[in-house]
Amino acid sequence: MSEQPFVLVTGGAGFIGSHTVDRLMERGCRVAVIDNFSTGKRENLARWTGHKDLVVLGVDIADGIFAPLAAVETQWGAPQRIIHLAAQTSVVHSIENPLNDVRNNYTGTVQVLEYARRKAVSKVVFASSAAVYGDVTEFPVREEAKCTPLSPYGIDKLGSEYWLAYHSQVHGIDTAPLRFFNVYGPRQDPASPYSGVISIFSDRAHAGLGLHIFGDGEQTRDFVFVGDVSRAIELACFAAGGDGSAANIGTGMETSVNELAKLVNEFCGGQSTITHGDSREGEILKSVAATTRANERFGFEAQTTLRDGLKVTVESLQ
């Protein structure tokens, strides 16, 4: 078997997934992408079209991944590592369609882990979310905080973490759930009203349209650039060990939505009016990650300032 690492990336054509595939390809890995293209796009991987080390399969993980991967396995063997990012990503959608969320975000994870177990995969990295915490009272939010998820999305992410931990303890697979905070950057889709605020603000400010803030705008978030997140995924993927306990992926910096709107507007020429309206139902007022665990475990520290990340994000819209 070749020395070249073979990594399976579920959701590899999506926002975070495609940036992760870029890194793995640059590193010289063989990569198989599984994506159902519900939100992922082939054009996100256009840079690697025709590359001998990339295979892209249009598959829904919840239907199982054994059969679709069989042909790749005859060439490359089974993957040594899996990065599991495929998911239904909207919290609001999960509240309206809980069964769909269970199918994608819970059953889908178990399908991937069942493949990992039977194929003796050595490591599984998983995209969890700060949504597992719910409303917490101590900041920065540490991984030990009590998790009280307030949506099917958060419940299914937390449940998936337990499945990872079980596979570590009982089946000896190294697993690493990463709890992403508010990820932003190029390729994030601004189209839905539930898209990330930075993608919405950048898209609108770029078009000279107004920015609408829910509530007084003093609510804060920990905005982490996708280039940092994909680096965290890569570091976690190739680090030794992983017992299924989660690590936060954030910057440790807190930014209010008011500050954010001002910054985005500034980068886009300052033409947008900023308005305030009713608060979002169930709005979390404060969110910021404790970042030491990811640093201790696999040497991750976010490097991109919000200004630099916003600049790249806005430039990608040109």
Ligand code: UD1
């Ligand atoms: C984010 C995640 C969600 C995760 C949750 C957990 C995204 C898209 N959502 O939700 O998956 O479960 O963190 O902590 O990353 N806002 C406006 N105007 C807009 C859009 C948003 O003022 O047009 C405000 C929101 O009210 C909120 C902030 O911007 O205060 C961030 O919103 P959003 O990007 O949707 O993320 P979260 O609500 O933090």
